[in-house]
Amino acid sequence: MSEHESIPFMEALRARACEALGSWELGAQTPQLLKYRENAVFRVTLRNGEPAALRLHRPGYRNEIALVSELSWMAALGEAGLRVPAPVPTPDGRQIVALAGNSEFGDQYADIVSWMTGSPLGQSGVLLAHSAERLAVIFRLLGAAIARMHAATDAWRPPADFRRPAWDGDGLLGGQPLWGRFWDCAGLSPEQAMRLSDLRLFLREKTDALCHLDYGLIHADLVRENVLIDGDHVGLIDFDDGGYGWRMFDIATALFKNRGEPHYELIKAALIEGYRGVRSLPDSALETLSLFMVVRSITYIGWIGERVGAPDAAKRLQRYVADALALADGLGASR
Incomplete structure (x- = not known):
């Protein structure tokens, strides 16, 4: 058991959540911890009896401007008809609150967003349980939702202080990628470090040539856990990493963890079909x-290189x- 899974720490985390709830005048309840990864997320109950999600943001990861920007973007997507969480302001109108550091936590921010119904599309490393026919339906819906998100974003005018x-x-x-220096992290062999360094240069040359490719605000983390299925509706959650990027990065991310599925080609075709039913996706873009x-x-x-304390970190790093190197070989990037 790590220190972050110990009973005293979990009690401190719940106390921190209750501290945050005081700003929404919701202190008289026991928050239910849903996950503790980048952020701690709790299920809480609003004054009207509706459930909601309280997020305690990782200290030092996002500043106030970036967090307010995330919430304003989510609000705009919701107004455009997408199923995404909506900000729940405090009684005095604040979208986020600042929590002062204490013996357990540094200075951090908290917010509350509306509860999203539905079940996660799946879990990483576990084969999807749906039939081929159902997978086709789900991934068409997902492709359409991604396209609607991109289209709604392009039609939206962010506030002047928007930062992501x-x-x-x-x-x-x-030199300092958002998710860490993958080519020189601890645990790599000299050969792996050299191959990844070469791969970095190869990929940079390729991406630098993509000036023609669709670029704008993207979710950036459309993994299975962040896609909620509710009947014939798809919801998108966890915009924590959302920012500016190539739209093909969103599509690749939505497909990435499904490559081992027996019906992967069907999944890919359905997602692309769903996207193209809403928004243009040229063949030239798909070639990337x-x-x-x-x-x-x-x-x-x-x-994972920046999270050596994560469960099975060394094994995950090697996997x-x-x-990555196998995919790079298929792309013709081998040394």
């Missing part, structure tokens, strides 16, 4: 899918490296 990270050449492959699959794969290396 950029998943561009620097954010993915620069293999490239963005590799780009997505290396982000996981950087992510992510092997996956």
Whole structure:
């Protein structure tokens, strides 16, 4: 058991959640912890009896401007008809609240967003349980939802102080990528580090040539857990990493963890069909899918490389490296 799974820490985390709830005048309840990864997310009850999600943001990860920007974007998407969480302001109108550091936590921010119905599309590493026919329906809906998100975003005018990270050449492959330096993290062999360094240069050359490709605000983390299925409706959650990037990065991310599915070709075709039913997706853009699959794969290396205390971190690092290098070989990026 890690220190972050100990009973005293979990009690401190719940107390921190109750502290945050005081700003919404919702203190007289016991928050239910749903997950503790980048953020701690609790199920709470609003004054009208409706459930909602309280998020305690990781200290130092996002500043106030970036968090308010995330919430304003989600609100705009909701107004455009997408099924996404909506900000729940405090009684005095604040979208987020600042929590002062204490013996357990640094200075951090908290917010509450509306509850989303539905079940996650799936879990990473576990085969999807749906029939082929149902998978086709789900991924058409998902493709259409991604397209609607991109279209609604392009039609929206962000406020002047809107700030979100950029998943561009620097954010993915620069000296300090958003999810970590994948080519020199601890645990790599000298050969792996050299191959990943070469791969970084290869990918940077390829992405630098994508000036024609559709670029704008993207979710950036459309993994199975962040896609909720509710009958014939699809909801998108966890916009924590949302920012500016190539729209093909969203499509690649939505497909990435499904590559091992027996019906992957059907899944890919359905998602593309759903997207194209709402928004243009030229063949020339789809030709970059293999490239963005590799780009997505290396982000996981950087992510786990900065989390050596995560469960099975060493094994996951080696799995992510092997996956990325195999995909790179298929792209013709081998040394």
